[in-house]
Structure formats: C-alpha cells, structure tokens
Amino acid sequence: MQPKEYDVVVMGAGIAGAMIARALSRYRLRVALVDRANDVGTGASCANSAILHSGHDPSPGSLKAEMNRRGNELWHDLVHELEVGHRWTGAMIIALGEEQLPGLEKLLARGTENQILGLEIISRAEVLRREPLLTPDVSGALWTPTAGVIDPFGGTVAAAENAVTNGVSLFLNAEIHDAVVSDGALVAVQTTAGEFRARWFINALGVHADDFMHLVGDRPDFAITARRGEYFIFDPNRVQVQNVLFPMPTDKGKGILVSTTAHGNTFVGPNAEEVADKEDTTATRDGMAEILEGGRRLIPSLESRDIIAGFSGVRATGNANRDFVIEISAAVGGLLNVAGIESPGYVSAPAIAERVEGLLRDAGLEMVVKPEWNPHRNARPAFKELNHEQRSDLIRRNPNYGRIVCRCENVTEGEIVDAIHSPVPARDYDAIKRRCWLGTGRCQGSFDYPRVMEILSRELDVPMTAVTKKGPGSEFLARTTKG
C-alpha cells in the first residue's frame, strides 16, 4: 500500500482530536484524522458525565483551569455553529449538613480566582426550591450559572463531520502498530489502514497517549492511569432531576453526581476505579452498587428498578501534576502531545484545539486560511424533537421518516439512513445508536435490532450476517436459520 502523505495527522478521533482536526481544516493544509475504531468518539468522549463545566473547580493557574474557562466560553458559540444538543442548565455543588457549608466558601474563592463569572452561594431553601427531590440534609449550594450539559458523542461527531466537510480525510479502523523516527523526528506511523507520513503528528490518543509517547521514545516517565467510571440512566417517566448536582469535591475528584442530560434523562455517576486494562469498560456489581449509593446521598428516591441503561468510560489521568499535557515533544521532532486529558477534558477540547493551532503556528507551520471554510455544520432532523406539523412535512418530503424503527425514542428509518450516509458514516449498530439515540430508551433495542440490521445490510450492501454491533468481530448473526 502506498503511504499517505499529509501535512498533519491527528491520531485519535475523540473530542480533542476532532476539535483539532476541525480547527486545522480552516487552513490550506492536508489533514488526516485517524482512529482505530469503526467510528469516531468511541472512547472517553462518548462515555463521560456530559457536563460543560464552568471552570470553578481546577487548581488556579493550572492549564486545566485555563482550558476549562476558555473551553466553556467557546462552547457557548460552538453548540450553535455545530448544532449540538445541549442545555445551559447551570450547576449546583451541594453541601450536606452544616459541616460542609464552609467548603462552599472555599469553592467560591477558588472559582473567583479562576475568573468564573456569576458564582453564588445559595440557601438551603432556594436549593430545595430548584430541586425538590434533593435530600433534606442539604445545607446550601454553590451555583455556577455558566455550566451546561451536552450530548457528548453529538459534539464529537459534529466536529468530525465539520472537519470532513472542510476537507479533512478521515480513516477509521486504523490502529497504530508502529512509528518511524528518522533523524530524531517522527516521519510516519503505520496502521492497519496503511502508512501515514506527515510533517506533524498530533497525539490525541486518550488513554493510550502515553503508550504512543513511549513507542517513539518520548517522556518515559509520563504515565496515564485509566480510571473507569460507571453510570446509570433512569427512566425519564420515573425520575426527573432538573439540574446538574455535584456533591462536594474530594481529593479523588468531583464525586458521584446526579444530573439531567441534554436529552432530558436523569443519570448518576461516575465512580473512579483504576483499571489495569485501559480498555476495561465492563460494568461491575460493586461499581453499580457504589454509584447507586452515591446518587442516593443527593437524591434519596433513586430506585434501581427505574434504571434503563448503564454505561462506563475510562478517563485518562496523567501523572504530570495531574494537569493536561499540551505541548510539542522536546524529545521527538514533528510530534505534539495532547495527553492526560481527564475531566474537564470535554469542555476544554475547543480551547485545546486553539492552543494546538497556536503551538503549530509558532513552530513554523504555514497556516493560510481557506476562504471557502465553513464553520457551520447542519444537524440532521431529529424526528422526536419536531412538532406535529414539522413531522408531517418531513414525511411528505421523504416517506422514510414515516417509518418508526425505535419505538421508545421514536427514531425513524429516515434518520437511520441519513446517519449511514452522513459525512462521518455510521457503519454499525452502535454508531447509529450514538447518532440517533436509537435503542437508548426503555426497550434498549429489543424491538429495533432486527429492523436496524436490515437497514444496515441494505444501505451498506452487505449480507445480514456481516452487520455488526461495533465493527469487525461483533457480527450479530451466525448463519441463516436453515443454513
């Protein structure tokens, strides 16, 4: 296979990689975005707390603090530019009992030092007025009005789609297995989708960022610990929390929160468990009990029988003062590392991309703006969100929207076909699920599996037995009944 030549290769299509690719798509550069999975954003970017943090929490003066504050600011425009599902809910950090009240003052002081606007300590009565389901033990809260919630995969795929539409080449199922360093500079990476040569390589490999650094001989002392966080989603007909509710933070992190999603569900999580295997997103019995118990400290009425789904993600905690690493490698030429991007990584991603852009420019990469660059990405219609008249119009234009495939979330065949043929194509069941929220409701896909398999088989022109849940090796069907 001929090596592919680029100016910049962005490795890892999570939220950071996608935002970086999009930022670079503005310039006359040949940019590739590569990921080993069958879709973009399948790692921590799609399994996290989905919160656009205000930035009150990181240590003042850290890169995290700066990126968070700036990222939050950028997202306020980006959610419109990229048409991503979101809600600017604000967030409350809840103090329980009199003994936690002084902690609120400290948080307020830290937030003020981080230049976060609008922070306010609110009374017990006011907290309970805003969130009546909260425990009566609440004694007050810090209100952070600039926080919000977002559809986390939606943001990643929107950024990737916008990048692709603006000329970035996307390569999926491209797992990196080797790299070529020549005269102290990284010149090529070898992947299962062939060799990529470039002047610059951006390492945005999430939990594997350290592995890549070590592969090319960069910073052997830097290590990423994978910390698994598990979550539960509740039936919206049974539990409805209106806010983002944090417990008081501890040394270990922000704690187990209860929050509404951009979609209007309520969820609880995460715990934080170090896992040896960086891919280990399995759910455990103990972890499940831990987060339910944690959630009940804030909302005592949470019942396990109202859980409709669970998920878990692995966050990349770096050992460099637990701060983000966003820097050009000192040891290897042509490499820029974006590593240790744990919480608040998602909200920080647009700011990280801005910083990467600046670092590359300072390092001499010529960046000429393309006049045809279009920052806007149009979301595809989400049938469920439309009113009766809009739905009627849509079906008249395309009868595919008249066929409901997912009964709980009212996802239509039209939306599924759209997703399969979108700029970042959905090629498996989970990819459609992430884009359309199909199978995320109460039945968890029981009804839609067979229909979606048929649609994937038809649109991708592959046999039913080749349709997968999440890429090669995860085929749903073994054979025909009589075969």
Add this chain to the structure above:
Amino acid sequence: MTCDTSYDVIVIGGGPAGLAAALSARAEGNVRVLLIERNDSLGGILPQCIHNGFGAVIFGNDLPGPEYAYRYQEQVEAADIDVMLDTMVMDLTPERDLYAMNATHGYLHFRPRSIILAMGCRERTRAQIRLPGSRCAGVYTAGTVQRLVNIEGYMPGRRFLILGSGDIGMIMARRLTIEGAEVVGVLELLPFLTGLRRNFVQCLQDYDIPLHLSTTVSNIIGGQRLEAVETVRVDEELQPIPGSTKRIECDSLLLSVGLIPENELSLKAGVHLDSRTGGPLVDSTMATNVPGIYAAGNVTSIYDLVDYVSKAGEVAGRHAARYAGAAGTARGGDAVEATVAMRPGQNVGTVIPQQVRIDTTGREEVTLMLRPNALIERKVSVEVWDGDRPIISFRENYSRPAEMMVHTLRAKQMQALAEANERELTVVIQ
C-alpha cells in the same frame, strides 16, 4: 392537518387483545372501528410464537401462535373493520386526540369517541437487571432472538446460555436446539421455576438441557463478541455465594427475565397506572380513569395465557363500543355506578381488574384474574376480605406465580360485593 372524527372506536395494537377488542366492538352494534398496528402484519407477538399451547380456552384446541392469530385475522378481515398497518401512534391526549403516522399517509390526527389501549408489553433488558460485564455483541432478549430465528430466518449464534426460566426462555431453548444450535443451559436466579412446568418437561427435559436454579450471571466476558459467561450461585437472599463462580463458554446469552407493560401512550393520555402491574388501573369493563379510554391484555398486566388476553379484549371492545354509542351520557352507558376496589393481600401479586363495577342484574359476567406471588403446592383458599371478615372464598388446587388464577364471580358473590361495608376489599391466598 385535518382531524378525522369519523371513527367511534380506535384500537391501538393489533395483537391478541386488540384483535379481540376490535371484533367485539364491531359486533356490539353499528360502530366504525379502526385498528392501528405498528408492525407490518397483525397478530402482535403471536406470529413468532410458532410453538403450540394457544387456544385451549377460546377454541378448545391446542394451536400454534400463528394459527391462533390467523383465526382472529380472518374474522377481522371479514368484519367491517378498518386496519392500518405499519402505523405508529405518536401521541394521545386525555381528550382522545390521537396522532399517528405512517409512510403512506404521513401524519394523521383522529378524535374517536372511545379508545382501547392494547399495546402489549416489552421485555426486561440487561440494564434493568443490572447485568455486569462487557458490552459485546451476543447478548439478546429471548423475544428478539425468537423474531430473528422464526421470522427473519437468522440464527444469532451457535452456542447459547439462557438466563431466566420463564416460558419464552425455555421455549427458545428448545427452538434453538431444533435448529441445530447448542444450548448449554438455563439459569434461574430464584430457587424455583418461573415458567410453566409443562414447558420445563417438553422444552428442557425432553432435549436434555440442564436447568440451574439459584444461579445467575456474574460477568459477561468478551471483546467484540461474547466469549464466555461467568455464573454464580446465590443464597436465599439472592446474594452471590463466594467461590461458586463458574465460567461457561458460549457466543450468545439470551435473557428471559420478565415482561413490562408498554404504557408510554397511556401516561400521555393521563391514564393512572397501578405500580404493581405497571399497567392502567381498570375496572371490570376494562375502563381506565380517563373517560372513553379502555385497556386490555398485557398492557394492563402480564398474562399467562393468550386466551385470557383475548377475553379481556372482548370485554374492553364491548364496553368501548357502548361508550361510543352513548357518548355524553353516563360513562360506559351503564346505570350502575358503584364500584369496589380489589387490593392484593397476602400471597397475591396482582389483581385484574382493580375495580369491580357492582352489577347485580347478572347481565355482565365479571372475571377476576389473580397473579399469586407465592409458590404453594397444595390446595389453597382464595378469599376476598371486607375489613375483618371474608365475604367471598373459593378453592384452588395450588398457587404458582407462573400461572394466573381465573375466577368468574357468581351471582351470590357479586351480591356479597354489593353488600360490602368497605369500598376497598383485600384478596388473599391462604
């Protein structure tokens, strides 16, 4: 969008409850009936239930599911009933504004005089029983596999483990074996079988498929596709027994862990649900709390036999038609307004209907459907208590959670209900 007000009765759902309801509504008199079904054919779940065991009560015959459905379909086609297939009801209001859609007609708005909810149920999933482990391919609900194997014509794996000894799980164990797959076993968390005993014999024992009681899944192992399942024995409190885990190699795990009534539309229409059944609170005419809205079948509570689902549909259809004919007069068109509530007491899980309309004229037959929640393998006494005294009692041969008790109230028993002091009575099994 214009509102179509030409229908007297609209039935939502073309499964056994909806088919029977549409027929009995039409038979009640000169009413226009529309049956709306979201699938591309009638019969609900029955066309995929290709095993026999249906129709003993209604047809006096032991029939396979598709044939049971076919007999109703034939009658519906012969009757003057409009049917819309591939049509999804999207919204329903307490005023009976019904919004539906399909690819041919687009978005539709109806306002019938009465509505029958017959949406059936769905399966409990992996998330609801909080199964730990990997989220790989190869974990399915039993009903999904039944559809894949029997309707779509595909086998989702080669070596299966089944969690849950409910009827669908056992029936699928046999079905997969007949189609040449290996079924390595059926696990049941509880210390007893949750499905019918006949299915244990003819689906598991006949095919040498082992059943493991007090055993559940403790881990799901696999990257892209399921590779193995870790099982664990549980104690009397259903807690895992340390050291009892075992690894079972398989490429598919089937879940047969219960059914839940499907009531999203009911909630939109302001219908009150019973927290025990998960379905609408209904009276003995299958009327809900919302005037003109009736409910029947698995949407109200999970039944054990389809024949009784059809019977409930008949009751709902009859009364919905009467309501439609007598709109603006008394609810249901009946003069009798007094009701007594039936509350589940000792050893009783659920009671359908939750309210009995007092009718001592003998015109209306009222059948109580009780779901026991205790396994008692001896003769039991079922009693209805009015405060501190039993006013109705009858015998049953046993009490099994897998089977409902069906009791049609006799005239004397209805009279006893009419004379009860309390408005809420308690049903117990002793």
Add this chain to the structure above:
Amino acid sequence: MSTYEQIPGDTDHGASDEGGNERSIICLRCPRGCEISTTLDGYGGIVEIFGNVCKLGRDYVEAEIADPRRILPTSVRVRGGERPLVPVWTPKPIPKGRLLDLARATRGIELEAPVAVGQVVIENWEDLGVDLVTSGAVRRV
C-alpha cells in the same frame, strides 16, 4: 452446580418395595401441568395412578408410559414469499425419540409462495400416521 433440584419433572424413583417402579409424570395435556404419580409393574404396565387425576391426565400417563410422544413445532423455507420461512407443526404428536429426526428432515424442504395455513408439507411421515402441516401463511411477492 446442581441441576433440576426442586423441580417437579418426570422422575423415575426406581424400584419400589413391591418390586415395581414408581414414576411421577408431569401431564402435558393442559397448561396446568399436574404432577401424576404412578406405580408400574416390572414389565412397564401401570399398577396404580395416584392423586386427583382427570380423564385427560389418566390417558396422558398411559400413553406416556407406553409410547411417549410430543408435538414438533418448527419452520420450513419459503421461496418467493414476503417472508423466508413459514411455521409448521405436527398437529398430532410423534414419538419423542424421533423429534430431532423430523426436525432434520424438514431442513431441506422449500415451499413455493403463496403458502396457506393448514397446508400439508409432509404426509404421514415415515408411516407414523403424522403429517407436518403449516400453521401460518406467507403471501407471494
């Protein structure tokens, strides 16, 4: 892991004091699934049937001891139909030991759509007096 504990299935209790065999059998005639106990003589003949057994149950036990039979529900392929398969069954039971043989025999069968309910697919299979019959319909497309 133990198997079948506490489940009242068909069990052979072995030799009884009188030299015969005791067996309990779950009746499959109706969904009730009564457990019926019997004593057999040394030649497989029924000495006694215990318990409150209905006529159907008595018949069932006699048949189950002499010649156990079961109904086979399965499906066969359809060509040119709206669905790839049509459900079939044996309205009368076949010898238990032949269930999987018949299942295998159906594998190669392919019907031409349209298929009606009640269509005979195999008549008098292996002279056992049992037909394989469709229990569903498939329209032609």
